[in-house]
Amino acid sequence: MNPDSAGARHRSEWVPGLVILLVTVGVITAGVRIQRVLEASKPSTPILFDHGLTPLTLRAPSTWTNQQCGTCHPRAFEQWQGSRHAAAATNKKFRVECIEPIGGRRQWCINCHAPTNPSAGHLPTQEPVGLDSLFSDQPRWLVNGVDCLTCHVRDGKVLATRITSKGEAAHPLRLSPELETAEFCGGCHQFAFKSDQYGDEFHGQLQQVSMEEFLDFRRGGGSEQNCQNCHMPAGDHLMPGGYNNEMLKQSLDLDLDARWQDQPGGINVSISVIAQGVGHRLPGGEHFRFLSLHTNLRNADDPPRQYTLAEPTAEQLPPPAAAGQVQEVTDWPRIQIMRRNPGPRERGRSPGADAVPDTRLFPGERRTFRYFVPANTVDADSPLVISAELWYHKMGDLDARRFGFETPEVIHTVLRKEQAVRRGTGR
Numbered sequence: 001m002n003p004d005s006a007g008a009r010h011r012s013e014w015v016p017g018l019v020i021l022l023v024t025v026g027v028i029t030a031g032v033r034i035q036r037v038l039e040a041s042k043p044s045t046p047i048l049f050d051h052g053l054t055p056l057t058l059r060a061p062s063t064w065t066n067q068q069c070g071t072c073h074p075r076a077f078e079q080w081q082g083s084r085h086a087a088a089a090t091n092k093k094f095r096v097e098c099i100e101p102i103g104g105r106r107q108w109c110i111n112c113h114a115p116t117n118p119s120a121g122h123l124p125t126q127e128p129v130g131l132d133s134l135f136s137d138q139p140r141w142l143v144n145g146v147d148c149l150t151c152h153v154r155d156g157k158v159l160a161t162r163i164t165s166k167g168e169a170a171h172p173l174r175l176s177p178e179l180e181t182a183e184f185c186g187g188c189h190q191f192a193f194k195s196d197q198y199g200d201e202f203h204g205q206l207q208q209v210s211m212e213e214f215l216d217f218r219r220g221g222g223s224e225q226n227c228q229n230c231h232m233p234a235g236d237h238l239m240p241g242g243y244n245n246e247m248l249k250q251s252l253d254l255d256l257d258a259r260w261q262d263q264p265g266g267i268n269v270s271i272s273v274i275a276q277g278v279g280h281r282l283p284g285g286e287h288f289r290f291l292s293l294h295t296n297l298r299n300a301d302d303p304p305r306q307y308t309l310a311e312p313t314a315e316q317l318p319p320p321a322a323a324g325q326v327q328e329v330t331d332w333p334r335i336q337i338m339r340r341n342p343g344p345r346e347r348g349r350s351p352g353a354d355a356v357p358d359t360r361l362f363p364g365e366r367r368t369f370r371y372f373v374p375a376n377t378v379d380a381d382s383p384l385v386i387s388a389e390l391w392y393h394k395m396g397d398l399d400a401r402r403f404g405f406e407t408p409e410v411i412h413t414v415l416r417k418e419q420a421v422r423r424g425t426g427r
């Protein structure tokens with residue numbers, strides 16, 4: 001065989017190989033370019049939340065964890081650890097409600113309480129994967145609840161209100177003025193009652209109304225621009241609310257005044273509850289929170305009354321008094337409830353049902369209750385003591401029993417005042 005022709009054949013075998021290689025490289029390069037163009041044109045993941053309807057997609061490197069953010073941002077991490085956001089998916093009440101056949105068992109719940117859950121693509125009404133073992137297995141996304149990644153990471157970038165070169169060197173940043181808006185919080189903190197049957201159905205009034213109430217407050221001249229002004233002073237990630245007694249104490253005040261009068265003989269009692277430094281109705285948040293005001297009259301020698309049960313039945317409650325109206329009181333304690341307790345009408349289930357009034361305090365409101373105690377119903381010649389206590393309830397007694405809480409776990413006394421009253425002394 002001619003060695004030349006062998007070489008030519010060799011070469012002719014070699015050429016198609018080269019062509020294939022070049023074409024492949026070309027295709028890959030073009031592919032990468034197209035990929036980049038597509039990537040750049042992909043809409044960036046929204047920063048604002050949509051009331052739990054769609055699960056959050058982070059598109060972050062899998063090595064990014066909450067704990068890792070904490071190593072470089074220890075202050076924010078510690079504050080967050082003490083917050084309800086950190087406990088959002090593991091607290092007892094959520095756990096119990098989340099696995100209840102009626103109302104719970106929905107992807108919707110964990111989209112807000114543990115938004116980094118892995119169930120992308122699930123409809124809000126679908127049952128989360130492995131729900132029954134979720135709370136015993138406690139995957140990391142559940143334990144972290146509403147975590148750093150939830151609020152700060154989209155498309156592999158850290159959301160920040162300020163871009164610095166030090167920050168960019170640590171991780172890619174995306175300038176996100178949204179973080180400083182009330183809507184950012186409102187995406188999770190306001191929503192309607194959700195049908196457990198239809199994914200697209202909400203019904204009735206809002207279940208949580210924080211955003212609307214805040215907008216009313218701001219329109220009405222409230223000086224705060226957003227939720228963060230009150231809930232994140234100096235960037236504090238504790239974000240305290242009703243679970244924080246300090247926050248409650250600074251937002252409420254109590255005035256008590258009791259005086260004897262001669263004609264007709266008896267005691268005039270005036271008690272005012274004042275809501276201050278709050279940017280929505282009080283209590284805010286979930287509809288099962290409420291306040292109760294307990295007024296009691298006793299002989300000065302008797303020990304203060306020990307209360308055991310908090311929530312009075314409808315029959316035990318005094319009829320609601322018109323503003324400023326004086327109510328004659330002969331039995332103690334006298335209890336007033338400040339609450340929004342949506343019934344079938346408010347929940348949109350039975351439009352003909354009786355309306356349940358929302359009696360919570362307005363921001364800045366001073367609400368006064370006036371009682372008259374007839375002289376013949378008390379031991380008028382002894383020194384008497386009138387006391388008022390304001391209690392915050394994380395939930396009603398029925399719920400507490402259902403979820404296995406002791407009364408002291410769900411109620412705390414926010415404020416207490418007392419005053420001595422003696423006949424003839426004026427006060």
Ligand code: HEC
Binds near residue numbers: 069085
């Ligand atoms: C519920 C949402 C939320 C969570 C959870 C959250 N942050 Fe923030 N973070 C914010 C908001 C909103 C701001 C902007 C506050 C402002 O500027 O008014 C912020 C600001 C910051 C800042 C810059 C401002 C400062 O003074 O600290 C850092 C750093 C930060 N967060 C880190 C973290 C880390 C780390 C975690 C997890 C431990 C975390 N955040 C969890 C909402 C959140």
Ligand code: HEC
Binds near residue numbers: 066153159160166
């Ligand atoms: C290796 C350390 C490191 C890690 C890990 C880290 N950061 Fe940072 N981060 C920094 C530094 C440094 C800055 C710049 C701070 C400055 O400019 O004062 C910064 C800036 C920020 C800012 C803007 C701060 C501002 O003043 O507005 C936010 C928000 C933030 N990081 C959140 C996070 C979150 C969320 C994570 C986890 C996903 C994270 N960081 C992980 C080091 C880190």
Ligand code: HEC
Binds near residue numbers: 049244
């Ligand atoms: C991803 C959803 C989500 C976002 C965004 C979010 N929260 Fe929350 N927040 C929750 C959940 C869920 C809880 C309930 C935790 C629990 O189970 O008690 C909560 C609880 C709270 C509480 C109650 C604390 C208490 O002591 O009772 C406050 C206050 C609060 N958040 C403020 C904010 C503020 C301010 C922002 C905006 C900067 C914000 N949240 C953004 C989901 C969110």
Ligand code: HEC
Binds near residue numbers: 210211224250289
């Ligand atoms: C002017 C200050 C102020 C503003 C503005 C404000 N809050 Fe509050 N918030 C408070 C105070 C004080 C409390 C504690 C009293 C209470 O529970 O209502 C509170 C309580 C809460 C609670 C817990 C309610 C409970 O008892 O379970 C939530 C949730 C909450 N706020 C969310 C928000 C959201 C969301 C916004 C913005 C849309 C906002 N707040 C705006 C002051 C404010």
Ligand code: HEC
Binds near residue numbers: 052091103113189241
């Ligand atoms: C759109 C977001 C969102 C969805 C969806 C959602 N929640 Fe919440 N949930 C919140 C916020 C915000 C709070 C805090 C309000 C407060 O503290 O008063 C809260 C508070 C709670 C609490 C009170 C926790 C405590 O210990 O005081 C329970 C329980 C709860 N949610 C259960 C559920 C269940 C069950 C579902 C599903 C049926 C659900 N949530 C759906 C946002 C959401």
